[in-house]
Amino acid sequence: MASTASGASRLPLAWLRLLLLGWLFAVVSQTTCASNGLQPLSDADREAVAGYFTADADGFYGSLQETYHALRALEILEQSNVESQKICDSLVGLVQAPHDSVEDAFHVVRIAEVLQCPHGAEVAKVIVPSLQAAVEKAKSLLELHYSVATIAIIKGWSSKSASFNDALSGVFSSLKELAGPDGTWHYTKSSSESSAKAAGLYTFFSFPTTAIAYHVIGHIKTAAIKLFDNLESHDQGVFYFQESKDDASSGGGGTLEATWAVLRGSAALAAVLPAKLKVEVEKVFGIAKFLLTPGLALSATEAFYQLDSLSVLEEYRPAVPVSVQTSSILSLSSNDNLEVAVTTVLGKPVSQVKVTLVSAHCIGADAPPVWSSQNLNYVENSGKYVFHFLSATTDLGKYKLRLEVCSVKSEGHSSYMSGGPVKSDITVISAIGISDIQLAVLDSSTGISDFSAVLEYGKDENITLSANHLQKLRLSLKLTSPSGSPFNPQQVFLKLVHESHVEHLYLVKSSTKGFQLTLDFLGLVEKLQYLSGTYNVVLIVGDMTMENSFVWTLASLDLDLPAAPEGKPLPPEAPLEITARVGSKPEIAHIFRQPEKRPPTLLSNIFLSLTLLPLIGFFIGLGCLGANIKLFPMTGLPGVAAVGFHGAVASILVLYFLFWLKLDLFTTLKVLGFLGLCTLPPGHFILSYLADSSAKQKTA
Template sequence: MEREKEKKGRKGERGWEGDVAGEERERKRDRERERESRLISFKVFSKNPRNQPPPKIKGMARSLWFLAFLLSLSVFTCKAAVFQPISDRHRSAALDLFVPVDGSFGSLEETYEALRTFQILGIDKVADINPATCPLVVETLASQSSKAKDIFHALRVNSILRCSIDTGAFEGAGSKLQSVLKDASSLLDFYYSIGSLVLIKDQSSESNVFLEDADGIFHSIKSLSQSDGRWRYSSNGAESSTYAAGIALEALSGVVSLASSGVDQSMIGIVKNDIMKLFDSLEGYDDGALFFDEKLVDASEHQGPLSTTSSVVRGVTAFAAVTSGRLNIPGDKILGMAYFFLGIGVPGNTKDLFNQIESLACLENNKISIPLILSLPATVLSLTSKDQLKVKVNTVLGLDAPPLTVELVQAFKSGSKDTHAFQGQELKFDPESSIHSLDLLSQSIDVGKYTLAFEVLLHDPEHKNIYTSGGRTLANIFVTGVVTIDGAEISVLDSDVGSVETKKKLDLSGESTVSLSANHLQKLRITFDLATPLGYAFVPHQVFLKLRHESKVEHIFVSGNSGKQFEIILDFLGLVEKFYYLSGIYDIQLTVGDAVMENSFLQDLGHVELDLPERPEKATRPPSPPVDPYSRFGPKQEISHIFRAPEKLPPKELSLCFLALTLLPFVGFLIGLIYLRVNLKNFPTSALPAAFAILFQAGIAAVLLLYVLFWLKLDLFTTLKTLGFLGTFLLFVGHRTLSYLASISAKVKSA
């Protein structure tokens, strides 16, 4: 648990890049653990093919034990870590991550990152990129409007692509950069213009680039530095940053290489002093990885640990390359930074991959000290197949190391703190495979988990100044072997006197099926001995006994051991309640497993028929059998929808017939009107009242039409709104018409 907490804490503290590194490392450990556990289960099943389905973690108890087992493993695995140098995994990751679209990688900066990564990893992609990118480079160099930053990136791309650029373009860019440099005040201006000038000097044989006022520029860059070795981006109040320090050192190294006459050595001495101070701010993980982290948090250009460390490595190695004399940085710190970059594993994005690979390339050829990485191709060694302990020593990019000897200086067996006898030995070197090996079998080594400490001794004393291997390197290995099982017995005892009722021998290596019977007054005892290949008592991580009733109710018991002998005693009297008073046949299954035990097994021993008392009323019922987790994700039962049966409708003819019938009374009405000799003589004849009368009739027709529309498609609100207008109109017109009619009838009456 402590370990878990610590992990969480560490994760929280790191930035996002730190998380990448940390997570990758966790993943590595997880993989290791997974492999270990897989090893066990594989062995178990290869032994007992007919036995059981793969051990799904069925009971809570079992999963808890499994967890405890994993935790105990993690405690061992985390202490020492062996970092692997750059391998083909990085090459395939680079090809996956840097994918050109139509022969280019987007911006020139991204193109450079891709090309540089490919160059370091030895992947030839130049021909594919050339046609699309070279015109862009030429255009950027020739353009008047390009900034120093663009020119810098274009020149960097050109340093790999080698496009055909005429001298004029270089000279034009060079004079422009010189003028930028004269007015430069911020660190980035210095960095880009000086960096570009250095690149022009490298790329153009004819142009003669140098700085006249090298000392002055050196001073103005140096004036941005802080007392703790970090730099500011500009003089006006910017906060100091470690990332900027890397940039500044790179710019300073450019100034030194461009200076027409040498730069003041005392100034270089001061900068070297600054570098030493900067290295005091290195932070570290407990596996030996060291890195720089940015202290300021609020800056918009905040950089994570990976890019910060990468920047510093670039700056320091560039500075060390152009100045005479050694930079007095301890090899351990360089190695720690190499561990940091390697510990990330394979990053998931292009920027991280570029930073990692380029920094490692800088470390690979630096003038301070070149880190050598000791790694173990295999950390699980089998005594049965007589594996040898193999160690490789490479540079960070996976190249061969100079002649050296690897010595195994210490070996601890986990659990016991005594040093083991096979320490203090030199490993044999095989020049063909460049692997250092040690025959373990001749060392009388027992199964278990070991922590080994190696030391690298360089043959050539000159090399001691060039290379660093960082003193002792710790590595964890598992030595596996076959554990012998003896004296396996199963017996039923009488509880009160302890006399043996039945006793049967068990053959745990092969098949054995016993059938026993017992009642609740008796005990069941299983005993066996485990011994390592060297004959010592062996305590595996897992020893479980499982009883399974016919009704799939399972009970798991953990065994205790007394010295050499393992003994499991089940007193049925005390277990009656736990067994839910279920009488009947119980299958017995024994599990013995350990990471270093090659013959771990999970075996059915047979069955015992238990005769338990009747279940009292109050006793708890046995739990319902667990639901098969696979069925939960299987297809769901199909839902059949029940719809309302459609109403029976009459035949269409009948309906149409009745439609005609409903019209009949209307026809009758019209005939009746004719019969009554109805006429329209009362209809107003003078113009205005007639118009009002017609409008009145039209209004009623309009309202009725609106009703029909309402029935067919309109909603209530639209209808009511329209009806409001129509109604007002109708009211007005109707009033006029009817009052006119009333006045006429009144006149008729009075006349």
């Protein structure tokens, strides 16, 4: 377990619970923000974030800082799989060992505080004296931060700790020199840029007791208000603090860490202010939007900053940002209720609010609002509010709702803000009525009906019609909503399907009397490709708000069309059925060619032996010619060259053998070219050496 430095810090949890977090934002009587855009942490989000934290064999999660981040994040996520006792036992040795930096002591104390380890007196006895000395020697904001904040935690942790007021003497006068004109602070006197994160760290540790804070409260409050003027904005009302470019002194950071530091510091400041900070509610809601941006946490450290910041927003007073989410689909047939879920940014249900449905307008209709100023009823222990939205006056379709969320006064003097009037869309679905369905075959010239049939929806009547090219086919029907008003769905088509699977699709248009379509076969002869035969007459009706969208075969039509003129191209072949296109194909039985007859194995071995005879003859010939290796150099560079040359020649022979076994020609040529280049230098050297040696012997 290693201890690493970090510029991050956290308001002590035990102390935080004692504060009512009088927090930084004033309550406004009327909110003017745009529609709600908060998406709180879901169960899947919690599971994904918890996956960032994995304990080591000793129960820790890496360094001291990483361990604190993990423990605090798991505490917010209400995870209980933490080996608290093992970590607390390990901290005893860390507390009693001498510390080279107050940052180590800072992280040790924070870990012990989260786990509520029973070692407060030991920590105070060992650490406080060194922390008091560190306060006097501190030359930067971070050094003061680690020492002062640690003493503050210990004092809240153990009442037997040393006096905190003595440790803070002279701190505020030193810090004034680091203050910037815009509410930001410098880490050191030599820092070229001020930082929003530094300002958050300053307010974080400067107010653990009111006795010291009050004499500088006016100066600090003014600086804090100015700090919120530095908020960066983004589209859709997102606000955040941007860290300065020159942040080397603090060990890095970023937008998320800077925003976290300001939130934590502002909470500490608000706890000791006699009056609340006047910061716009829109900015609070914008910060909540930033912290809930999908994919914001990309590491365990970022997950801690995100969760801890959200926990501040969830606990602060007097206005907690909440998410308001409505039902997306209601069904008239099941008589659903309109359901509105109100949760905090961490997904906890909220019951101390009053949800009012201000208005509900049907999208695309000029009718007056369906509902106006109706309160929703709270369902116990659910965080959900319900209202019987569906009634006799409610029709299927899309509705735009406008909701208002107002806080109910409670003993904790807490209130909640939804970011202003919440606008939401819902879809009401239902089964429509299909009536007055009539199919008729008419005479083209007179319009007199030669045949007519009235159909009833839902019944398969197997109607058969006959027509020729001098007649017409007419379809009429009525579609009504549950309220009895005419309904115009998104799709109403009539399809003629020939027995050869050739299809023709026609749009059925609406009118004041319902839906009607007339097909004049004389004008459709060419489009029908002169195909006589049996057609299926199919009605298609569909809409996203319909529960009973359907494809219905109305009748069978025997159509007699004239023959196609000479030279007229034949109609295209009928498309294959889907099963014929993607179904199983017939099995292909393949028989390989019978292998050629081969000679017996004995004969092949005899032939192999005969191929080795030239090699044997080669060695015999060398002996007859008097070849020897007496002149083979054995030492020095000539010896190396001789071995390299013969080795390269042997490699070429091995390559030929491999080519005979399995290598292809291209691979063999590539390797052969490389071996040839390797053979040339040693071969040239050794042959030159032997020639020189032979010339010297002859001269001698």
